[in-house]
Amino acid sequence: MGEKVLMKGNEAIGEAAIRANCKAFFGYPITPQTEVAAYMAKKMPKIGRTFIQAESEVSAINMVYGAAGTGVRCMTSSSSPGISLKAEGISYIAGAELPCVIVNIVRGGPGLGSIQPAQSDYFQATKGGAHGDFNMPVFAPASIQEMVDLIQDAFDVADMYRTPCMIMGDGMLGQMMEPVEFKEKQARELPEKTWAANGLGGRTEHNVINSLYLEPELLEDHNTHLQKKYAAIKATEVRYELFNCESDCDLILVAYGTTSRICKNVIKMAEKEGIKLGLVRPITLWPFPVEAFENTIDKTKHGYLSVEMSCGQMVEDVRLVASGRKPVDFYGRSGGMVPDPTDILNKVRDIVGGAK
Structure with a gap:
């Protein structure tokens, strides 16, 4: 080191x-x-x-x-x-x-x-x-x-x-x-x-x-x-990270950059409630990591939640890759507002139906 x-x-x-x-x-x-x-x-x-x-x-x-x-x-x-x-x-x-x-x-x-x-x-x-x-x-x-x-x-x-x-x-x-x-x-x-x-x-x-x-x-x-x-x-040249996706998930978050770090905290918070979340983190936004979704689409019960500091942009690529096989939801903040982990978790609860 x-x-x-x-x-x-x-x-x-x-x-x-x-x-x-x-x-x-x-x-x-x-x-x-x-x-x-x-x-x-x-x-x-x-x-x-x-x-x-x-x-x-x-x-x-x-x-x-x-x-x-x-x-x-x-x-x-x-x-x-x-x-x-x-x-x-x-x-x-x-x-x-x-x-x-x-x-x-x-x-x-x-x-x-x-x-x-x-x-x-x-x-x-x-x-x-x-x-x-x-x-x-x-x-x-x-x-x-x-x-x-x-x-x-x-x-x-x-x-x-x-x-x-x-x-x-x-x-x-x-x-x-x-x-x-x-x-x-x-x-x-x-x-x-x-x-x-x-x-x-x-x-x-x-x-x-x-x-x-x-x-x-x-x-x-x-x-x-x-x-x-x-x-x-x-x-x-495609690069991505799969986090907590080794086994089946209730829902898989999709996020990049700073937002992905916030989502890793959400995963820990959800785990305490018995909700199993994973994360797909694109490292290359182009080329978009299609493989990451092919490797996880059968592991997510409720599909994907794209979390972004925007009004909804990457979510369109997630929907293209999912091709209707699983639902794709979106949570975003814009204008310089940073997503709060609690608000993301509330969105997760809405999708999966609360703690198991």
């Missing part, structure tokens, strides 16, 4: 990115993720790496496009409205097949909303995030330690598949402090970046980074190529 350090979530993101060999960070301050940029502003120049506070979120994501095009590891971070401003650039990055990491520390919405934690960007993150036919892997950590670990994984997945990857945490994860350990991870074998626009390097022609295809046949071929890549990501 290495030494653990007490760190705020946003600062731990920055340190993890540096240790993952992030060479360039481009960002713009917005609560509740500003400490990511502040940490990188302090640390990156001291070790000979690039930090730029752009004049806007639009500029920041296009700087990421340029840096990623040269083959260096780079990232940006923002919070909900800032990610919306980056959306066009994210689509260009996906279309040009450029690896990068995008961090979204989600705040309440819609609009300017509030600086309180939320999970209401699920649709935006998992259903493409911008215009066109594309997806990007989305990792949803439930602790600062997991956030640190997933930063390395996100950079590796980005390089492996030439794709933007998102780390999506809520404002609570960004602002809270927990002990973290920066572990030495086994290096993943990654392909050489022979596509990068970084000089001739022995080639006879320069590489060109582009997402523009004027001929519809060529653009369709490109989309077909992207879809094959996304199918490969679905086959190999």
Whole structure:
């Protein structure tokens, strides 16, 4: 075991990115993720790496496009409205097949909303995030330690598949402090970046980074190529946790991020009343962990309860996977309100008919 350090979530993101060999960070301050940029502003120049506070979120994501095009590891971070401003650039990055990491520390919405934690960007993150036919892997950590670990994984997945990857945490994860350990991870074998626009390097022609295809046949071929890549990501990069699902359950909760931690407390509270609950915790929101539900659908008497800090977003994917085989209920809080374990348990009682 290495030494653990007490760190705020946003600062731990920055340190993890540096240790993952992030060479360039481009960002713009917005609560509740500003400490990511502040940490990188302090640390990156001291070790000979690039930090730029752009004049806007639009500029920041296009700087990421340029840096990623040269083959260096780079990232940006923002919070909900800032990610919306980056959306066009994210689509260009996906279309040009450029690896990068995008961090979204989600705040309440819609609009300017509030600086309180939320999970209401699920649709935006998992259903493409911008215009066109594309997806990007989305990792949803439930602790600062997991956030640190997933930063390395996100950079590796980005390089492996030439794709933007998102780390999506809520404002609570960004602002809270927990002990973290920066572990030495086994290096993943990654392909050489022979596509990068970084000089001739022995080639006879320069590489060109582009997402523009004027001929519809060529653009369709490109989309077909992207879809094959996304199918490969679905086959190999899905991650989830099953908690207390070893035996039959009265009901299985579905939650990610901070909400999943609350649900683990609900499971303990329900156990005292004789109610057996399990938990499916998606770690990748895209690809969605279909396998987790196939492995549990015969173990739940009353189906699933999706618990979210939103008005109901992930629940739609749970219903798609359940395909009518078991009921799917929803409990959510929004606008920065955090679900209370007692209120979740009351919802559970309503579904299962009280204590056994």
